[in-house]
Amino acid sequence: MVAAEEEEERDAAIPEPLSLFASCLSQHRFGDQELRVLEAALSAGGDVPALLATRAEARCLLRASAVEAFPATGPVEEDGRRFATADFFARAFALVGDVESCLAMKYEALVLRESKYSDDHHLQVxxxxxxxxxxxxxxxxxxxxxxxxxxxxxxxxxxxxxxxxxxxxxxxxxxxxxxxxxxxxxxxxxxxxxxxxxxxxxxxxxxxxxxxEKCNLQPxxxxxxxxxxxxxxxxxxxxxxxxxxxxxxxxxx
Structure with a gap:
């Protein structure tokens, strides 16, 4: 009951233009259509403060969703899905102007492609x-x-x-x-x-x-x-x- 109330409060704090995109992230839908939803949300609104607030909230949503989408370890067979997900987040972070997170996701995607698709002419880096x-x-x-x-x-x-x-x-x-x-x-x-x-x-x-505390400088x-x-x-x-x-x-x- 408490968890449901916290989720309702979190959803209520999300700006209206981002509600559909937030729903897509919660359902782990990471594709081109969702990126178009994000683009539409970022351009919605009539004044600059509202646009900035939407962009800031979008960054928070993406960061939280990225942490959930990329656990520390995962089975090898999920590499293909991880690559597609990393590519989605790299493009999404670019849209909201989060350069640091964008580069992190690009690196994740490049490393996956380098290790998994080195023999594939279309996917090799x-x-x-x-x-x-x-x-x-x-x-x-x-x-x-x-x-x-x-x-x-x-x-x-x-x-x-x-x-x-x-x-x-x-x-x-x-x-x-x-x-x-x-x-x-x-x-x-x-x-x-x-x-x-x-x-x-x-x-x-x-x-x-x-x-x-004493510095731990173990090699x-x-x-x-x-x-x-x-x-x-x-x-x-x-x-x-x-x-x-x-x-x-x-x-x-």
């Missing part, structure tokens, strides 16, 4: 897809993921480069490889700098909250899935912003 994703990740501060994506982009070039080393295109391929390698090195460098800043931010966070951390790595990146970026704000306030005192 291309060099250009990895390169575009790597540049987007670099521009948005996800340096570790960007470095991995640049490595994948290089892996798609080098076999072709080796086969055509003596061809007229070899110079262009060398230039492409050098450019991507340069971007990858930049991502690695920024990732190393970010790691030092993150440790400082974590210290400031513990000191501010009054919790003084060999377990590998995280793509979406978890992005969530960790988002968290550390927010802490970094908090640290900078605190430093500015101290300077002004």
């Amino acid at each position: 291309s060099h250009d897809e990895w390169l575009t994703f790597a540049k987007d990740s670099l521009d948005n501060g996800f340096y570790t993921i960007a470095s991995k994506a640049f490595a994948n982009a290089l892996a798609h070039i080098r076999p072709s480069h080796a086969r055509h080393l003596d061809s007229a295109n070899s110079i262009q391929e060398k230039d492409r490889i050098n450019n991507i390698t340069g971007l990858q090195n930049l991502a690695k460098s920024l990732s190393a700098q970010h790691s030092v800043q993150t440790q400082s931010a974590e210290y400031m966070k513990r000191r501010t909250s009054g919790v003084h 060999g951390k377990p590998k995280l899935p793509g979406s978890s790595m992005f969530r960790l990146g988002i968290k550390t970026r927010n802490i970094k912003k908090l640290l900078r704000s605190q430093e500015r306030n101290l300077d002004e005192i």
Whole structure:
């Protein structure tokens, strides 16, 4: 009875234009038709505050639904459905302007395709897809993921480069490889700098909250899935912003 009342209160808080889209998400309907429903909801309303409120609520709905749709583990046979779902959420997050979540879902979809459909000409991930994703990740501060994506982009070039080393295109391929390698090195460098800043931010966070615990710097951390790595990146970026704000306030005192 209590759960039903909480659900009714949550549904009542959803703006009217989003009610149909919220219903689609609750029924796990993730397709092109649902994206069109979202587009219509985002353009409904007569004033700017109402549109902004709808967009903000749509982001909350999508984030909650994405967490539910992507459990930490899942059977291998569900990879096809997970890929389609990741693609849906990537496009939906793009519509509501949530760049961080959009990139997380794109990475999830690319990794699934790379591992599951590497032999399928229509579904295998291309060099250009990895390169575009790597540049987007670099521009948005996800340096570790960007470095991995640049490595994948290089892996798609080098076999072709080796086969055509003596061809007229070899110079262009060398230039492409050098450019991507340069971007990858930049991502690695920024990732190393970010790691030092993150440790400082974590210290400031513990000191501010009054919790003084010994840092656990054990090597060999377990590998995280793509979406978890992005969530960790988002968290550390927010802490970094908090640290900078605190430093500015101290300077002004």
